[in-house]
Amino acid sequence: MASATVSELARAVRVWTPPLDPEALETVLTKVRGWQPFDGESLLDDVIPAVEDLDDHDLRLRAHLMQLAVIAAATEARQRDPETERLIRWACQLRAEAMPSGHLQAVGYLRQMAWSVNELHERLGAIKFLREAA
Template sequence: MGTPRAVARWAPPLDADTLADVLAKVQGWHPLPIADFFADLDLALESPEPPPAPELSALIDRLRAHLKQLSGIAAVADPHFPPSDELKSLIERSASLYEEETPQNYQAALGLARRMGSTVHDLLDEQKIATLRDVE
């Protein structure tokens, strides 16, 4: 056995307040509800019957939440892999749709739901492609 040697004391990489903030964010994290995304996309884009008026407002609210969540994820770029021009365009379109008020007219509201659904679909598709590209 050798003689003991001095080792520098370990110091955490972040201060206590920042660590507490990170812990709070991790504890508040929820996985992406992918099944819910696709159920809402089916209702907005694929259903042979458009949703009835009472359900349309709730669908738009859910699609708005999906847009916010997905565009927030997409906006956080790795400096080594910046978002593509297409992804930047989708983030901008998401912000515009997110801010758009739900029209009172059924047909106009259905159009908004379909535009939101299309953008959610494109965000999912673009992020999937980017993820697969990063793995290869």
């Protein structure tokens, strides 16, 4: 088996060319330098309501859940769609619980309530039982 010389290998290898021209590379570099990574800690700081706002959030979310449950019952979405039934059971379970007294525990509870409101709202819209979400 003959070994190839360096000059033979150099001729066999194609010359690399950059995928972008210098201006495009400069644009990419500028964007990379300006990129800010997602900061989940600051997000949590922004979405934790103050202690004095917890009761108001609780009352509003409970009212939203009740409205959506009534809409689901009135339109028979609950009986026709198993996913809607599951979401309503989850919402009713959450509504039956008292909001925890600790600040972070209360925030966690309110997030679960908000998530259930969102999921039920989206589901009713997806199955065309709620016009606003459709």
